[in-house]
Amino acid sequence: MQTNSKIALVTGGSRGLGKNAALSIARKGIDVILTYRTQKEEAEATVAAIEQIGGRAVALPLDTSTVNTFDAFAQSVQNALKDKWNRESFDFLVNNAGIGIYASFVQTTEEQFDTLYNIHFKGVFFLTQKLLPLLADQGGIINLSTGLARFATPGYAAYASMKGAIETFTKYLAKELGARGIKANVVAPGAIETDFGGGAVRDNASLNTFLASATALGRVGVADDIGGVIAFLCTEDARWINAQRIEASGGMFL
Template sequence: MEVNKKIALVTGGSRGLGKEMALSLANKGLDIVLTYHSKKEEAEAVVSEIEALGQKAVAIQLNVAESSSFDLFFQNVATALKTTFDTDKFDFLVNNAGIGIHESFLTTTEQQFDELTNIQFKGPYFLTQKALAVMNDGGGIVNISSGLTRFSFPGYAAYASMKGAMETLTKYQAKELGERKIRVNIVAPGAIETDFGGGAVRDNEQLNQFIASVTALGRVGLPEDIGGVVAFLCTDDAKWVNAQRIEVSGGMNL
């Protein structure tokens, strides 16, 4: 039995950025618990990819919008930790799960606002709170923000506001969890080619070209540009990185 094997829990790990994060973490030698909302087959395929890399993995269903389900979720996590990993704690939490709603400030509805709040802010707030009971001291939390907290792009007023709240929360978490030697950082991707927000950045050639034109490195981001940064934050190489917002955007809107 390997004594020092670290385990990371990645929410929304079945596709897009979360999948790349999970695979990058596995490539660093971590075992993975990943969550999915509805696409169980996709999640199981990622588990198989991780196992092919020589790591252990398990997929568990989670709806981050339903904070009332978190107690049951962590019961399932506890069972998986015991049966799959022969332990009772994990080390790193990556709060990745999320959605994008493209709507102007003027036309955002209360329903859209509440949905974004529940998924992007309330969800990770209380999920992390409950996760701490099954996390080892000396691990870490990686929250996910967006370049849209630094620069504005019409249609993301509510979404970016929730990410701004996560950036503030990150600093408070780092301060309060320091006594447990748990580091908390937040990664802010720029525009990335995924199916996020209906896949607009990937599929709308005009938008894609515009983003590339305002990015110093001259292209739109790819999922693999993000995963390695998140994985780095979950290693000893980042042991002195704490309470930081790390933008990974190729230099957008400089």
Template sequence: MNRKIALITGGSRGLGRDAALKLAARGVDVILTYRSQAAEAQAVVEQVQALGGRAQALALDAGDIGSFPAFVARVGETLHTHWQRGQFNYLLNNAGMGEHASFADTTEAQFDRLLNVHFKGVFFLTQQLLPLIADGGRILNVSSGLARFSLPGYAAYASMKGAIEVLTRYLALELGPRRIAVNVIAPGAIETDFGGGAVRDNAQLNAMIAGQTALGRVGQPDDIGKAMALLLSEDAGWINGQRVEVAGGVQL
């Protein structure tokens, strides 16, 4: 029986890495992308293989829209070479980076970096990958709790995530005839190296967020990886066009 295949952008570290491993544990093979850390990506490939799955790592700059046609061609070649098929089943648009700056101090260059990676890149990469996504597949985009509540310094970043939430609903509607379900997951603060690792390494910030969270702690990558794997699974097959916040009940 053919195993399902997931394509995960930004799968070499953080939430993408954890999602890759959780999917592999569910019997899903993985194509993951990395921007520059080839060794980290290969380590994830080996971990997926250790779980009994197959995996490949491909380089991708998620903000370089002009590189997408060549990347999509590489995905197609990888599918044919390693899986002897022409399509994959699940797309997780996870690649991302942070910019912390007040609204007054945000530069056009910072805005454009966020726009290209978090919105324009997701829009056009998904568009170009559509022929390679099997009918009945699933797409999961990544937003943030910051699209629901506001903290100083994240006006540009959160605006991109708000746009992704609107895009998700439109994708769910327009891809419905192909039975492709599309949802968006909104993590809260997580202990990773995202944004310089502030949530993980700044004890005062960590404690402040934990104090605002109903379950009394900051999130771990494992919390999000499990939820991502669930939302991409057949168990969540009737969930479509939804924003799912996975944040332990922060700022309720």
């Protein structure tokens, strides 16, 4: 079946910000390929929710930390595009999948560092490279960063450093892919109430209160505060936004 819909690929779309982004994108009339690592049932529930609002979606397994699986994943994307949309390309890549590890700089182990590096920088770098032949001209790439790349909160030295690398990488994507009309931007959430990083912001009342007090709008964020920003960057209204870092933090640590 042929469709004129745009298609976005969202990594880590089974829960949290990725799920919210996938649903927000679908509400813009854009179809979705979403990935999951272990949460297959949650991913299928997201697909069902997208279909319920009239969109089309598929869920594919992907471990973004394992580069040697990317060839097989790209083939799975190609197959899904052909089978579901009769297309050879998709339009937007949202590099959202990630984890949080809280550890002071002094206590950060090499294993923790490597885990964060593989998921948040190396995986994003090479997954984007691998999927580039399937990304349509005039399309877009949205990479997820963090407010912690602008301000420093103890415990996130390794995580925030990877995101700082992503912000630089995004500028290079914009520069090198501009000839194809492909835009590349960063969305940098502030503190968000999800299960990210073990749910610390959501479940630790004193941390939540502190972060809310440091935010101009007087509360921490929720997933609904972020998904719409990502979805906006997948629309024609955002066509002239390129190589930008858009922080969605409610005004943290101003």
